[in-house]
Amino acid sequence: MIHKLVLFCLCILPLIGAANEIVSAMEGESFTLRTGFTERQADQDIEWRFGSSRTLLTSHTVFRDRLQLDRQTGDLTITNINNEHTGVYELNVANKALKFIVTVYAPVPVPVITRYSPQCSSSSSSSSSSSSSSSLELKSVLLCSVVNVSHVTLSWYKGNSLLSSISESDFRISLSLPLEVEYQDINTYSCVIKNPVSTQTTHLDIDQLCQTCSDCDYYWSQTAEAVIRLVVSAVVGVAAVAAVVVLVYDIRSRRAGLEWKFTKQ
Known part of the structure; x- marks a missing residue:
């Protein structure tokens, strides 16, 4: 809501002839609104106002013990700021209106x-020869x-x-x-x-x-173990098949030999 108000002020202030300055500040620090005056104009009173109600800063509770005013130039410094100090500041002096749009941001945390x-x-990767x-x-x-x-x-x-x-x-x-x-x-x-x-x-x-x-090492160890198990299983399987083939061949050879002997007799 505050930032919508700030945008509204940015649009409307040029229409009323005020000079506008955009100020960004960080919570916990201070900011200074500079008038540009090198010396105070005649005996003009310096009054800073804040917000849409144009409340005097000296009577506004959120600025208690935070205001530092340069009596010569009219520059205003606000210390130990927080988000409540976001808004529009106005100074009228020597028939000149100064307006400042201030936005207070929190410091960002470490990501x-x-x-x-x-x-x-x-993952799958494909070669230039379209084979994957x-x-x-x-x-x-x-x-x-x-x-x-x-x-x-x-x-x-x-x-x-x-x-x-x-x-x-x-x-x-x-x-x-x-x-x-x-x-x-x-x-x-x-x-x-x-x-x-x-x-x-x-x-x-x-x-x-x-x-x-550590899970990468675990991944590779598990992958290597799985490959070893696969190879061992394959070798054992081939050996078992070979043993069965040899056994069947031996049984058939023995049976054929016995049949030949009986036939001869």
């Missing part, structure tokens, strides 16, 4: 990278996640190249952005979250991921 599908998977073969590849889907955020953009980068991004502008929610990677990839990936006043980055080295991927 967290997790493995969404840690199991190694198989199945190959085993170490792949994983990564999730870059942040919680309780608004007015942010969450992005995946490979090196300096943007791979994907997602934005949220209105509500404080949790965001997650997936990315499929191969463990043999030598590139460095990073997940970046930012808003107009702050940025946080978490880097991911594929080699580091693979080193901590």
